[in-house]
Amino acid sequence: MITEKAPGKLYIAGEYAVLEQDCPAILVALDQYVKVSITPSKGDTGLIHSKQYSQDSIHWVRRGSKMVIDNRDNPFEYILSAISFTERYCLEQKVKMGVYDLHVNSDLDSADGKKYGLGSSAAVTVATVKAILHFYGVKASKDLIYKLSTISHYSVQGNGSAGDIAASVYGGWIAYQTFDKVWLKEQLASKSLSDVVGEAWPGLKIQTLLPPKGMELLIGWSQQPASTSRLVDKTNANKQVLKTEYMKFLEDSRKCVLKMIKGFEEGKIDLIKHQISVNRRLLQHFAAMNNIAIEIPRLTELIEIANKFGGAAKTSGAGNGDCGIVITDENTDVDRLRKEWLKNKILPLAFHIHQSELTY
Structure with missing residues (x-):
C-alpha cells in the first residue's frame, strides 16, 4: 500500500486580492492532513472510498427554470479530476495504466463533519496527485505536483488563486502570487499536458518565509x-x-x-x-x-x-x-x-x- 498526504492551509493575509496577478498573499500549511492510500485492485474494477465523504451533501442552484448541481463542494469531483489529469500526464510519459483502489481519510473537518475551512478540496487534490504519481513510479518535483494539482482543481472550481494548492504542496509559511489564468487556458487547449507543466507559468511566484523568533x-x-x-x-x-x-x-x-x-x-x-x-x-x-x-x-x-x-x-x-x-x-x-x-x-x-x- 502507498499512502501520501497533503496538509490543510490557512490564509494569513491578501485574501480576495490574490485572485489577481501581481497581488501577493501569505499562507501557512498546518499539521492537519488529507491522506490518500492506493493499492492495486484485486479484480477488473477499482474503488474510490472516503471515510468522511460518503454521506456528503450536494449543493444546487437555480438557473432560470433549470436545477443545476454545484459540484465544487463535492470532494469526489476533485479526486476524479486529479486522477484524470495525473493519469493523462503518466500516459504521456508512456506509463502503462493499472487498476487500483483509493482510500481517502481527512483530518480537515471536525469530528461531527463540520469544515474548519482548511482547504480540504485543495489538500485532497494534492494528496491524490501524489498518490497516483507514486503508484506509477513517476518521479515528481514539488513544481510538478503543484501544477498538476492546480490544473485538476481549477477544472472543477473554475475560480480561485490556487494559493491553497501551493500551501499544501510546499508547506510551512509561504508568500504566493497567482499565475495568468488566460495563458494557462490557452496552453492547455493547444499543447500536451507534459509541455504545459514543464513551462514557467507567467506571474506565478512561490516564496518560502521564515517566521520571526517569538512569533x-x-x-x-x-x-x-x-x-x-x-x-x-x-x-x-x-x-x-x-x-x-x-x-x-x-x-x-x-x-x-x-x-x-x-x-x-x-x-x-x-x-x-x-x-x-x-x-x-x-x-x-x-x-x-x-x-x-x-x-x-x-x-x-x-x-x-x-x-x-x-x-x-x-x-x-x-x-x-x-x-x-x-x-x-x-x-x-x-x-x-x-x-x-x-x-x-x-x-x-x-x-x-x-x-x-x-x-x-
Missing part, C-alpha cells in the same frame, strides 16, 4: 462553515461595476502584504502585527463595497478579544465563517485570550505549522 500563530474557529467558491463568484460579478474601487483595493492589499513579507524577512513581529490590522480594515471595506459578509459577528468577537489581549487578528480566507487567525508575541496573554474565546463559543484549534518534507 506564534493562534487559530480560532467560529464553528460556522463558509463556502469560498460562492463568495468568490459574488465578488467576481461586481469587478467591472466597482472597477476604480476594486483597483484601489488591489493596490492597497499589495502594499500591505509586501510590507508584511518584509516583516518576515527582517524578523519584525510588530510590522507583521500592524499589517494584519491594516489587512483586516481593507477586507472590511472590500466586504462593504461588495455587500458580502466576510467578518460575521462571531469572527468580529474573535478578533476583538484577541486584540484586547495583545494579539493582532483578522479573518482567514473568504470569511463569512470558518477561522480567524491571531499573530501573537511575548506581549500576548494567550491563556486569557483562549479562555475568553471559549466563553464566547469560539474554539481555539491546537494545530501546528506543517513543515514540508522531501519529495520521494
Whole structure:
C-alpha cells in the first residue's frame, strides 16, 4: 500500500486580492492532513472510498427554470479530476495504466463533519496527485505536483488563486502570487499536458518565509462553515461595476502584504502585527463595497478579544465563517485570550505549522 498526504492551509493575509496577478498573499500549511492510500485492485474494477465523504451533501442552484448541481463542494469531483489529469500526464510519459483502489481519510473537518475551512478540496487534490504519481513510479518535483494539482482543481472550481494548492504542496509559511489564468487556458487547449507543466507559468511566484523568533500563530474557529467558491463568484460579478474601487483595493492589499513579507524577512513581529490590522480594515471595506459578509459577528468577537489581549487578528480566507487567525508575541496573554474565546463559543484549534518534507 502507498499512502501520501497533503496538509490543510490557512490564509494569513491578501485574501480576495490574490485572485489577481501581481497581488501577493501569505499562507501557512498546518499539521492537519488529507491522506490518500492506493493499492492495486484485486479484480477488473477499482474503488474510490472516503471515510468522511460518503454521506456528503450536494449543493444546487437555480438557473432560470433549470436545477443545476454545484459540484465544487463535492470532494469526489476533485479526486476524479486529479486522477484524470495525473493519469493523462503518466500516459504521456508512456506509463502503462493499472487498476487500483483509493482510500481517502481527512483530518480537515471536525469530528461531527463540520469544515474548519482548511482547504480540504485543495489538500485532497494534492494528496491524490501524489498518490497516483507514486503508484506509477513517476518521479515528481514539488513544481510538478503543484501544477498538476492546480490544473485538476481549477477544472472543477473554475475560480480561485490556487494559493491553497501551493500551501499544501510546499508547506510551512509561504508568500504566493497567482499565475495568468488566460495563458494557462490557452496552453492547455493547444499543447500536451507534459509541455504545459514543464513551462514557467507567467506571474506565478512561490516564496518560502521564515517566521520571526517569538512569533506564534493562534487559530480560532467560529464553528460556522463558509463556502469560498460562492463568495468568490459574488465578488467576481461586481469587478467591472466597482472597477476604480476594486483597483484601489488591489493596490492597497499589495502594499500591505509586501510590507508584511518584509516583516518576515527582517524578523519584525510588530510590522507583521500592524499589517494584519491594516489587512483586516481593507477586507472590511472590500466586504462593504461588495455587500458580502466576510467578518460575521462571531469572527468580529474573535478578533476583538484577541486584540484586547495583545494579539493582532483578522479573518482567514473568504470569511463569512470558518477561522480567524491571531499573530501573537511575548506581549500576548494567550491563556486569557483562549479562555475568553471559549466563553464566547469560539474554539481555539491546537494545530501546528506543517513543515514540508522531501519529495520521494
